[in-house]
Amino acid sequence: MMIDALKNRVIRKLQGPIAPYTIRSFDQMSAILSWILDLSDETTGSLDFNGKSILEIGTGNYLNHPISFKVLGADRVLTIDKFHHLSLEQSQSSLSQNALCRRYFSKRITEDQFRERFTPFMAEPLSLNRLQDLGIEYWAPFDLLEDRLDQKFDVVFSYTVLEHLSESMLADFLRASLVPMKPGGIAIHLIDLEDHKRPGNQPFEFLGDSREWSESLCAERGNRVRASSYGRIFSEMKDECKWTCAYQSVRFDPERPSSIRPEVQHVDERDLRTTTLLYVGEKIK
Numbered sequence: 001m002m003i004d005a006l007k008n009r010v011i012r013k014l015q016g017p018i019a020p021y022t023i024r025s026f027d028q029m030s031a032i033l034s035w036i037l038d039l040s041d042e043t044t045g046s047l048d049f050n051g052k053s054i055l056e057i058g059t060g061n062y063l064n065h066p067i068s069f070k071v072l073g074a075d076r077v078l079t080i081d082k083f084h085h086l087s088l089e090q091s092q093s094s095l096s097q098n099a100l101c102r103r104y105f106s107k108r109i110t111e112d113q114f115r116e117r118f119t120p121f122m123a124e125p126l127s128l129n130r131l132q133d134l135g136i137e138y139w140a141p142f143d144l145l146e147d148r149l150d151q152k153f154d155v156v157f158s159y160t161v162l163e164h165l166s167e168s169m170l171a172d173f174l175r176a177s178l179v180p181m182k183p184g185g186i187a188i189h190l191i192d193l194e195d196h197k198r199p200g201n202q203p204f205e206f207l208g209d210s211r212e213w214s215e216s217l218c219a220e221r222g223n224r225v226r227a228s229s230y231g232r233i234f235s236e237m238k239d240e241c242k243w244t245c246a247y248q249s250v251r252f253d254p255e256r257p258s259s260i261r262p263e264v265q266h267v268d269e270r271d272l273r274t275t276t277l278l279y280v281g282e283k284i285k
């Protein structure tokens, strides 16, 4: 236990300088975004970001999503976060990894469009003023559940945010995310249901953890909410938004704790072992 905790601390320290060049590089994140958008297209028809306004909920440390949406033609992007986690320095570093992103985006934009839209982000050091000039606003601290947002958006997007909220907050959070959507607007939420401590080989370890699952454990490892509960929460909002589960991945290979905590509600083994959900919604006019 102690060794694991120590190892995790060292990894987290190392991730600062390494992540922008690896797991959080612009190349890596644009590949994931392209995959998400391709899956969303199957529900919405080919998504066109030209001239659109985008709201990203839960910026985190990086600006890969807002910059990608601008590269895909969005007119403006507002990215909000409850906490000021953004690192402009690391965001800048992640942009240096840009050999492959043009290929991932080539289905949606031409090479010339890519160059014309991406180059300005590389031309000068990133600053909030510079970003604003380029059509990206960052608001933090901004709590979607508490703060008022008067603007309306064509697309509302979140990536690995919902699983960090405690279950009791999820419905309110989703309702709040519908408010800034234009009628006919699109919502895209990617949810990671794995234990964030050791997702590779122990993705279900937290389901057997006997501690009271606090907000800080939700933030660190995920809320343990299973696919069927997300399904129920989304379906509670079906009069305001037509939701589709556009993707669900299930892992049957890794071991899971033999005893699952009673508070982890689930309907069957597949439900327990669901590791990713992508929900796409179209706001009803």
Ligand SMILES: C[S@@+](CC[C@H](N)C(=O)[O-])C[C@H]1O[C@@H](n2cnc3c(N)ncnc32)[C@H](O)[C@@H]1O
Pocket: 057, 058, 059, 060, 061, 062, 080, 081, 082, 083, 085, 142, 143, 144, 145, 158, 159, 160, 161, 164, 165
């Ligand atoms: C795991 S991070 C994901 C960050 C980013 N999307 C990424 O993938 O790199 C989740 C983010 O959601 C933010 N968040 C949580 N609750 C929020 C709320 N009520 N309003 C706005 N942001 C929130 C957190 O502060 C955190 O930065």
